[in-house]
Amino acid sequence: xxxxxxxxxxxxxxxxxxxxxxxxxxxxxxxxxxxxxxxxxxxxxxxxxxxxxxxxxxxxxxxxxxxxxxxxxxxxxxxxxxxxxxxxxxxxxxxxxxxxxxxxxxxxxxxxxxxxxxxxxxxxxxxxxxxxxxxxxxxxxxxxxxxxxxxxxxxxxxxxxxxxxxxxxxxxxxxxxxxxxxxxxxxxxxxxxxxxxxxxxxxxxxxxxxxxxxxxxxxxxxxxxxxxxxxxxxxxxxxxxxxxxxxxxxxxxxxxxxxxxxxxxxxxxxxxxxxxxxxxxxxxxxxxxxxxxxxxxxxxxxxxxxxxxxxxxxxxxxxxxxxxxxxx
Ligand code: SF4
Numbered sequence: 001x002x003x004x005x006x007x008x009x010x011x012x013x014x015x016x017x018x019x020x021x022x023x024x025x026x027x028x029x030x031x032x033x034x035x036x037x038x039x040x041x042x043x044x045x046x047x048x049x050x051x052x053x054x055x056x057x058x059x060x061x062x063x064x065x066x067x068x069x070x071x072x073x074x075x076x077x078x079x080x081x082x083x084x085x086x087x088x089x090x091x092x093x094x095x096x097x098x099x100x101x102x103x104x105x106x107x108x109x110x111x112x113x114x115x116x117x118x119x120x121x122x123x124x125x126x127x128x129x130x131x132x133x134x135x136x137x138x139x140x141x142x143x144x145x146x147x148x149x150x151x152x153x154x155x156x157x158x159x160x161x162x163x164x165x166x167x168x169x170x171x172x173x174x175x176x177x178x179x180x181x182x183x184x185x186x187x188x189x190x191x192x193x194x195x196x197x198x199x200x201x202x203x204x205x206x207x208x209x210x211x212x213x214x215x216x217x218x219x220x221x222x223x224x225x226x227x228x229x230x231x232x233x234x235x236x237x238x239x240x241x242x243x244x245x246x247x248x249x250x251x252x253x254x255x256x257x258x259x260x261x262x263x264x265x266x267x268x269x270x271x272x273x274x275x276x277x278x279x280x281x282x283x284x285x286x287x288x289x290x291x292x293x294x295x296x297x298x299x300x301x302x303x304x305x306x307x308x309x310x311x312x313x314x315x316x317x318x319x320x321x322x323x324x325x326x327x328x
């Protein structure tokens with residue numbers, strides 16, 4: 001498909017939401033000359049968002065390590081020898097203290113992550129109390145707890161959960177190289193249960209896991225063709241953690257990472273696209289390109305679950321240099 005041939009669908013994308021993206025269209029977007037791709041992503045971004053605003057979330061690991069799943073990138077899996085030590089579910093008061101600190105540091109959303117295949121009902125009692133407490137502090141709430149049944153999603157909704165994170169990780173074709181303990185369809189089922197319960201969906205993936213560009217095309221096509229676009233789309237750059245199967249391997253060209261952000265922005269115009277894991281090793285200039293490509297959310301704080309994240313000072317300096325302000 002020529003550049004001109006996707007003018008019409010792109011103009012349409014700025015005005016409406018589409019759920020019928022073909023892989024050919026998305027492949028063409030990935031292959032556009034970089035200035036053209038960034039221009040288009042900025043145009044779509046400005047049609048829906050203030051380009052100077054960045055939504056800030058904080059992520060806390062409320063239950064660390066000991067996870068029975070085998071996600072090849074994850075140091076919390078019991079299948080791999082890593083430096084992560086398993087810890088039990090945190091106490092509610094300790095979580096609320098962290099939420100207060102996050103609010104004081106400027107976060108508007110507080111995400112709680114637990115390394116479970118799926119939550120047990122007695123664990124969910126405690127998580128629901130955390131959600132209620134965090135909400136009472138005036139923060140938006142988000143949780144990532146593994147697979148959910150429809151009933152569990154309803155319980156979290158009743159507790160006041162605003163967002164649920166459950167990533168697709170990669171394309172359907174590459175998925176089996178990364179995880180064998182649950183299927184792609186399991187993930188889609190949880191996303192449907194969350195959506196049906198009336199909770200906003202946070203769903204994205206990870207790039208730099210040895211996939212090729214066609215897998216990035218497939219991942220974006222799956223996300224953009226969900227019945228409703230995820231309200232939040234985290235795009236993570238693999239953090240290579242010692243002891244995991246993905247600890248070594250060729251690092252992704254940063255320009256290919258920026259391209260993935262831009263294509264996510266164009267195909268899901270109203271979603272908040274989050275620059276997530278991998279920022280610690282990313283230059284300020286690459287992050288600036290990601291903001292130009294339409295990223296408008298970051299995780300704030302020194303740790304993302306168990307992997308390092310830039311310190312608050314570095315983020316504040318970068319936002320200041322770029323003239324960006326926290327989204328209110
Ligand atoms: S990514 Fe989540 S589900 Fe997968 S091993 Fe890590 S904690 Fe478990």
